[in-house]
Amino acid sequence: MSEHVLATEWLTIPDLVDQLGLGVSRVRRLIEDKHLGAKRVDGVLKVPAAFLRDGEPLGELHGTLIVLADAGFDDEEAVDWMLTEEESLGATPIDALRAGRKAEVRRVAQALA
Known part of the structure; x- marks a missing residue:
């Protein structure tokens, strides 16, 4: 699956601490609670920059990541899916979000279960 993931800008935990103005533990909590999706890239936990808007986690992302988790996706698979061109959307799910x-993206995500 990941060979189709579009090139993206990745942010490390320290990048997110700077951009969000939060402590490391709070940033990690956003990831654990699925307000942000993250995956290991070259052994380092990173978040796609597209998951942020105006210095905040994209609001629509949280529910979508929950739907993907309910469909059996692990964190890495969910991030890959969000960044992969989805034929039925005519865009990547993150671009559609x-x-x-949002409703269209979640409908497609639910259909994956």
Whole structure:
């Protein structure tokens, strides 16, 4: 699956601490609670920059990551899915979410279960 993931800018935990103005433990909690998706890239836990908007986690991301977890996706698979062109959306799920197509993205995610 990951060979189709579009190139993206990745943020490390220290990057997120700077961008969000939060402590390391709070940033890790955002990831654990699925407000942000993260995966290991070259052994380092990273979050796609597209998962943030205006210095905050993208609000629509949380519910979508929960739906993916309920569908059996682990964190890494969920991040890959969000960044992979989805034919039925005509875009990557994260781009569709950022464009305000939350219900459509979640419908597609639910159908994966």
